[in-house]
Amino acid sequence: MTNKIDPYNYMKGFGNHFTSEALKDALPKGQNTPQKCPYGLYAEQLSGTAFTVDRKNNQRSWLYRIRPSVCHQPFTKLVPKFHHITNKFGIDDVHHIPNQIRWSPFKLLPENNKKTSVETNFVHGLHTLAGAGDPTTKNGLAIHIYIANVNMDNTAFYNSDGDFLIVPQYGRLDITTEFGCLMVVPNEIVVIPRGIRYSINFPDGSSRGYVLEVFGNHFELPDLGPIGANGLANPRDFLTPVASFETKECDFTIINKYAGQLFVTQQDHSPFDVVAWYGNYVPYKYDLGKFNTINSVSFDHVDPSIFTVLTSKSAFPGTAIADFVIFPPRWAVQEHTFRPPYFHRNCMSEFMGLISGVYEAKAEGFLPGGASLHSHMTPHGPDSVTFKKASNEELKPVRVADGTMSFMFESSLMLGVTEWGMSNQVHIQHDYWEAWKDLKSHFDATKEV
Incomplete structure (x- = not known):
């Protein structure tokens, strides 16, 4: 599953202080803001x-660019009919539902060369599905689906509200950022922190x-505790782009997400004109196939937190605003154990997605490109077919999830579902509850253990 068609170069490591120059000696020597920067560049700090x-x-990075990012016309508001984004998650804004919810795969757009196609780039293809909290108080999260079919030609986007962790499920993403370029394929993720401009x-x-x-x-690696110094997502496997710049002068559109709304401005040059940069506030990607899985080798389950790739911590120790968790291919060897995920009621909200497989x-x-949501204390677990099979199968070492990659966005917050998430534009499986209806009582008070 490793990305073998990546044309770009990267620097390795998570949380590093990187240094990158597209032209030799473009970074000032010994200071951040000399009276005159090399090559006639402007110095600009981006604080995370x-x-x-x-x-x-x-977290911060220094950018040395051809023009400072302040060179643009005033922003104007993009009317809601041109987008499906919201960060309004109040009690009257979204649907808070204790039922198990599952969506069929979100419908792809036709290819952009077809007469029936609607041309939709990444930003206009974002649809908010669920969320909680408020970006203006810097507390909470949102879950979006993107469905797109055209490039962001001469258009860039940046988010003032928060960091985006993007999980492609179908189709590669060729991303240009102020820091350089990334190629991201399904089974990889990319994180673009707030304020960084990019085009997909x-x-x-x-x-x-x-x-x-x-x-x-911001996202960080989870603490390993008794696991020790190694395991799960290793820092060396995170990749950050190297400096690359454009000198293009043309009409360029900049879209900004600010307090859940979209604003747009114009400028006469590319924003990707950073010739050199250094710092630790950067975009990065990660190959999920490199996750070092930890699991039980005796009996019972280890809690699913053992599969956490990245976490965004809350003010309460051990409690996350959001965890990004994966369920990769691995061995199952537990003895005397029901091996699939057990029946569960959780004080966290669990949003599941499937990249590939079963x-x-x-x-x-539960299909690739679809999703499910089990919010606070909503019971869930294996369906009746899986329960019957796993309760009677021979407990020998077996491979689990080969050819499959599923993931979970887990949050301590109660997630509400948006109007779009409940609308006829998506396919909610209203019969989802029937997955458990055939779970019968096997209780027998006379039967010895």
Whole structure:
């Protein structure tokens, strides 16, 4: 599943202080803001945290660019009919539902060379599905689906509200950012922190995927505790682009997501004119196939938190605003154990998506490109077919989830579903509850253990 068609170069590591130059000696020597920068460039700092955040958590990068990003016309509001984004998650804005919810695969757009196609780029193809909290107070998250089929030609996007963790499910993403370029394929993820400008092209035509947006703390690697120094997502496997710049002068559109609304402006040059940069506030990607899975080798399940790739922590220790969790191919060897995920009621909200394959706890109905949501204390677990099979199969070492990659956005917040998420534009499986209707009582008080 490794990306073998990536034309770009990267630097390795998570949380590193990187240095990158597209032209030799473009970075100033010994200071950030000399009276005159090399090559006649402008110095511009991009801060991802407050200046006074403790050093270990402080994030910022210095960009040396042909023009500063302030060179644009005033922003104007993009009317809602041109987009499907919202960050309004109040009690009267979204549907808070205790039922199990499952969506069939979100419908792809026709290829853009067909007469019936609607031309939709990444930004206009974003649809908010669920969320909680408020970006203006920097607390909460949103879950979006993107469905697009055209490139962002001479258009860039940046998000003032939060960080985007993008999970492509169908089609590659060719991403140009102020820091350089990334090629992201299904089974990889990309994180673009707030404020960074980028443009997405689709080399394979129509594309679909999932987006987790966090309004508060940035994503970080989870603490490993008793696991020790190694395992799960290893820092060396995260990739950050190298400096690459454009000198293009043309009409360029900049779209900004601000307090859940879209604003648009124009400028006469490309925003991707950063010749050199250094710092630790950067976009990055990660190949999910490189995740080092930890699991039980004796009996019972380890909690699914053992599959956490990245986390955005809340103010309460051990509790996340959002965890990004995957369920990769692995061995199952537990003895005397019901091996699929157990029946569960959780004080966290669980949004599941499927990139490829067949999820081990659902025999049918949960399909690649679809999703499910089990919010606070909503009971869920394996369907009746899976329960019957797993209760009677021989417990020998077996491979689990080969050819499959499923994931979970887990949150301590109660997620509400948007009007779009409940509309006829998506296919909610109203018979989802029937997945458990054939679970019968096997209780027998006379039967010895």
